[in-house]
Amino acid sequence: MVSFGTIQGFLQPMTPLGQSTLRTLLCSILRTVAINRSTSIEDDISSNPLRHHIIKSASNRLWVDITGVLTSPAVRFFGLSIIDTGMGKIVDYIIRSKLFPVKSIFSSLRTYLFLLFFFIPLFLKSIRNLIFPRYAKRLFMNGLEKYHEFVDQGFNDQNNKNFTNCVNHFQNILLALPPTIGKYAVPSIVSSVTSLRILGKLAKNPVDALALTRAVESNPTTEMNLMLWKLTVLIKNNETTLKLFENEPTYNLANMYKNKSFDKDIQYKMDE
Secondary structure, three states, X not given: OEXXXXXXXXXXXXXXXXXXXXXXXXXXXXXXXXXXXXXXXXXXXXXXXHHOOOEEXXXXXXXXXXXXXXXXXXXXXXXXXXXXXXXXXXXXXXXXXXXXXOOOHHHHHHHHHHHHHHHHHHHHHHHHHHHOHHHHHHHHHHHHHHHHHHHHHHHHOXXXXXXXXXXXXXXXXXXXXXXXXXXXXXXXXXXXXXXXXXXXXXXXXXXXXXXXXXXXXXXXXXXXXXXXXHHHHHHHHOHHHHHHHHHOOHHXXXXXXXXXOOOHHHHHHHHO
């Protein structure tokens, strides 16, 4: 078992709702790529831990059963370093220790064939996005807009006013997210990572390639930095607010923001 929280960097206990939400989302992703197809959302949201398969709950934390990874011939051949260097080294060490026998490739042949048919379109879409990046952006934004419309439509539906219907729609939102990610987001991510690696090879210094991405159209990191810079300038020019940020603890500043106690212009910029 591997601690999901430790991998993601949060070590505090999780609420039952948080565990159920993440388990539903992660297991839906696995079912999308033909892993754990015998399970259902009823298993994901069940309070009975025996119904939980790869993603399990214990001590108010999520745990991932990686037995299938350690016994997979595909993982032994390709490794996991391409996904995460640290995890790849740990898994490679355990595999070399031969504590887990390797399954026959034929035992999971149907899963591998499904994955092959899943990744071939993904590969072709990634190439298309690499060649036509602006078209890829339009597709991604349109897909995201359709997903948001689906989310809003369910909550705005007059027939979904009671709590049970809202919970059911929330589950549908989680189930609809993995196909949306697989169809629109993943090809965009693959093509962007590929582009960055090509730039890194062409540049004399790989850091220069990273610096170049800051000027890419609609770069969210750049936009966020510019917004924070504008907010910082406003705070610096307002002596009263500047003293608050210098002397008040973060908790008090957060409460002031919630209560809209800051100067009007600063509050407006924060709300953006």
